[in-house]
Amino acid sequence: MIDFDAHLAPYAAQSSKSRGRRHPEPAPGARSEFQRDRDRIIHSTAFRRLEYKTQVFLNHEGDLFRTRLTHSIEVAQIARTLARSLRLNEDLVEATALAHDLGHTPFGHVGQDVLNDCMKNYGGFEHNLQSLRVVDHLEEHYGAFDGLNLTFETREGILKHCSLANARQLGELGQRFIDRTQPSLEAQLTNLADEIAYNNHDIDDGLRSGLLTMKQMEEVELFARLHHEVVRQYPGLPGRRELYETIRLMITAMTADLAATSAQLLADAAPQSIEDVRAGPPLIRFSQKMREETTALKRFLHANLYRHFQVNRMRVKASRIVGRYRVDLARPRDLMGIKLEPRFHELFRTIWSDLRQEVLKSHERSA
């Protein structure tokens, strides 16, 4: 037997001590439990579909923009680097990172608002909960069970947020939202790796699309400071490379800050097990200064990119499209447990195709 946990810190999630799967299975043998989770996620249908889902931009706008697939790979990369430096479970953060966006809709934020609106009478739409539905129920790959039958720890990491009402329906997995306790360090870490990834790649994509300008970016203190450093070190560097260097420095600054701050917090709190971690305060954190700087960056991206008038215009059109198809659908008994009835599928297909038409039209006009 290989000991997959030998190099881990005592507070890491250990494969050999996993809380297990909903449907018990024999040990995976040559792989750790979390490696098996990661492999199931990579082979899932929902994982391939990430390729055509975007955060802000549409897939057809060009192959240079991030999709949810490349975003998830970037999150996994940052999370693994951090996990290794803190002696946390790399396999678990990788599995969680690759699965964390499976439940997102197409058409970015607009798509999510549309679906939330459609599902208003049925408890709304939470992409986090949807990611969990995908891995727990919707994937159809295995003979013995629906879903991917992932470990508790991976599912815990996927469910970043959850309303209290939904948490009450989720049993053991929902309990921490009711008790207001922490998830594993690996889940905390993946959550922040996600932030580091999108805060940085959205700058790149925003500038590439022309929705953001370099002049605007100078309003963001962290960006301005590191950009000036690049200009000083490499005078006359072509624009794109200057930008990449700046973003590279930003990712390095954020990961280094997170690793150092968390290492100190862990040394001070000295948790002896994952149970200690779950009972304590959050221990994967940015320093106060970096937290302020990333919050300022996030606020900037919200105001200038996610709420850009071109994106907002789509939001208005999208809600008009949903209104057109508002029909009374019988309430499904339990949205977590059942697959959507065929008429829901039909409705969503129609709405998505109309939405796509609208997006393409407005894109042609602005091109």
Ligand code: MG
């Ligand atoms: Mg994400």
